[in-house]
Amino acid sequence: MEQVTIDVYKFEELGTEAKDKAVSYYRENWMDHNWWDSTYEDFITILNLLGFTPSTTTRHTTKGKSYEEPNIFFSGFWSQGDGASFEGYFTISETLKAVEQLKTHVGEDAVLHGIAESIQVTSQACLEALGAGWPEALGSCVIRITRPGSPRYSHEMTMDVDMEPVFDEIAYQLGDDYDKFDKHAIVNTYGEAMLSHARSLARWLYKALESDYEAQTSEEAIGDSYAANEVRFLEDGSIFSR
Template identity: 35%
Template sequence: MPEIIETTVYQLHELSNAAKDKARDWYRRVGFDFDWYDAVYDDFERICAILGVSLATRTVRLFGGGVRPKPCIWFSGFWSQGDGACFEGHYRHAKGAAPHIRAYAPQDTELHRIADSLQAAQRRNFYQLQATVTHRGRYYHEQCMAISVERDSPTGQDTSRDAEDIVIEAMRDLARWLYRQLEREYDDQTSDASIDDAICASAYTFTEEGRRFG
């Protein structure tokens, strides 16, 4: 015969500290099945545009059956030695990149440094430097980017002695910068305070031991 079993359930704030930790661990396992990094990607796209990097795109299918372009950005993280971020695209001189990046991100000295190094290399090469960035291999970090630099000179002039190395390192530094933003965003979204807010907003309930109910 059917039986009715009563279970007492609790809101997060009603649990013991140990049970709260178990509830948070449950949410960290199941609550991040969405593109939590979209805001970081959007910011990175704007920064790339300022610096003169046109990100390559790929076509992805939507749940409704349509398609949309998505920037070629990848990352893995955040616990292994080989973790990192990388991207694909094409770089060319962007006029006013240094002052524009300072206006966009006035406190970010790393972005200022990247813009300044690119500007200096471009100046020595009459603003003719270009670079193509592609991903290679099965890992996702800055060393997985193949970067070819050339000078679009109408007279066939070669790049200055250090220009290629400067542009390559700037692209890798940009990927390192992206990874740090992703790591910071992930740490923020998975902090106890953020998890608690998400659990409370969804009105999840738990058993006394912190197991999700329902």
């Protein structure tokens, strides 16, 4: 029987080229988990505070269990068409509280504060433009954010807004007088503005995901992960299999 002695190294003991190889291996093979979960959770909280609720899709596991997956999408971070988007719904009444609710959660994020203020101002202006009697009737209407046509890309421009519930409520309230309703432009302008705000939120999400990915795949973070898992390497940066 012949014994062979092999020198193995900790990540921090590797040379530059060997470290680069170990880092690349980690990024290609150890990032296949849902590393974005915490960013999604924070984004869902932010959406809720702003008056939005992401829709979900029921998924089934191989063990016969089911769970609800939020309809949030992204691809990244280096190709044309990369970005983030989401599907869901909101009500005017909930968006009227956007600023107050958000500030208690996100602190000094100027971008989110600006989006929240724009959402609140847009909703208030719409109700005021419609005139007396409409805020209560329309405030609880569910307005859907959609991604029509099952787009192949994930960026924010795949999102659209469905204003039909608002017009349905107006028709219900006015009955035979609906033909006299002359404020379609106000409602449509509101929908377009809210879609713009939703797309701004999707852009914020994409940048948050990109930042999170870069943090998790930095050389320092990867080195910490290797150390925590007591991984050892050959001199060239290949992982040593015990």
